[in-house]
Amino acid sequence: MTTGVNNNTNTGTTNTGSSTNNTAMQQLSGNLNTFLTLLTTQLQNQDPLSPMDSTQFTQQLVEYSQVEQQINTNTNLQNLISLQQAGAGAASVGYLGKEVTVTNGNAALTGGSATWNYSLAADAATTTLTVTNSSGQTVYSTAGSGSSGSNTFTWNGQDNNGNQLPDGTYTLAVAATDSNGNTVTANVTSTGTVSEINLSGTAPQLMIGNMAVPLTAVSLIQNQSS
Numbered sequence: 001m002t003t004g005v006n007n008n009t010n011t012g013t014t015n016t017g018s019s020t021n022n023t024a025m026q027q028l029s030g031n032l033n034t035f036l037t038l039l040t041t042q043l044q045n046q047d048p049l050s051p052m053d054s055t056q057f058t059q060q061l062v063e064y065s066q067v068e069q070q071i072n073t074n075t076n077l078q079n080l081i082s083l084q085q086a087g088a089g090a091a092s093v094g095y096l097g098k099e100v101t102v103t104n105g106n107a108a109l110t111g112g113s114a115t116w117n118y119s120l121a122a123d124a125a126t127t128t129l130t131v132t133n134s135s136g137q138t139v140y141s142t143a144g145s146g147s148s149g150s151n152t153f154t155w156n157g158q159d160n161n162g163n164q165l166p167d168g169t170y171t172l173a174v175a176a177t178d179s180n181g182n183t184v185t186a187n188v189t190s191t192g193t194v195s196e197i198n199l200s201g202t203a204p205q206l207m208i209g210n211m212a213v214p215l216t217a218v219s220l221i222q223n224q225s226s
Contacts, residue, residue, distance in 0.1 A: 092204035092215065095194045100206065100213070101220035105171045107190035108211035112157040112164060114190075116172045121185040123148045124176035131155060132171045139165060146176060169211040189219070 107114045120127070124146035131140040139159045145151045153172065157165050174186035192208030199205075205212040 092197050092199075092206065095206050095218075095221065096197060097194065097223075099191055099193050099222045100208070100218045102190045102192065102208070102213050102217050103187075103219045104213075104217040105173065105188045105190075106169050106211060106213070106217075107172065108192055108209035109155070109157045109165065109167050109170050110209045111167070113154065114157065114170055115152065115154045116188055116190045117150060117152055118144070118172070118174045118186050118188045119150050120146065120148050120174075120176055122178060124184045125179040127174065127176040127184075127186075129153055130173045130175070132173070133165070134169050139170070144174065144176075167210060 105116075107116050118129075127144040127146045129142050129144040130138055133139050140155065141160065144153060155170075155172075157167075159165055172188050172190075174188055176184040176186050178184055192211070192213075194206045194208060194213075196207035197204055198207055198212060203214060205214060206218065207213075
């Protein structure tokens with residue numbers, strides 16, 4: 001597959017975030033304009049024989065200053081966030097063509113095959129492997145190896161009725177217990193080669209096949225073997 005960067009920005013998450021920020025800024029600006037209008041009207045219509053108390057006037061000016069400062073702070077924060085997102089996007093391009101280890105239990109089913117690695121903290125008397133789809137529905141379950149240390153599970157993409165499921169992102173969960181019925185800790189990972197970088201959301205997503213992987217789910221990066 002040709003490697004590349006997908007920077008399509010027409011996503012619900014991005015548009016919703018921008019709309020929320022714009023609405024908040026409009027509300028702040030509207031509050032500031034309303035305050036200035038009220039303050040100006042109050043000054044124009046005050047009784048010359050009984051002018052506004054200086055303490056009250058000072059307090060209103062402080063409130064005006066606080067609203068103005070809040071607007072400036074929000075604008076600066078938005079600029080910093082934009083710069084941070086741009087920097088993260090540029091840095092993520094270095095993942096292209098690299099083999100990465102994913103720690104969130106997900107793996108890409110591609111061409112009817114998906115592979116996970118799972119590590120058991122101790123020998124297990126019973127080990128159950130459960131595969132779920134992107135909607136959280138269980139599509140396959142089977143008994144797995146109970147050997148302590150690293151184990152590999154390769155799935156052919158078929159459910160328990162033998163139906164071939166479409167390529168996509170699937171999640172493996174491992175439930176293991178020892179001979180005394182105590183839970184054995186299991187860690188699940190998968191590996192894949194990054195073919196694209198998706199920059200359409202608020203954070204870059206590494207694409208392994210059609211599986212999107214957040215940078216926070218990556219624990220190891222290796223150059224792809226030639």
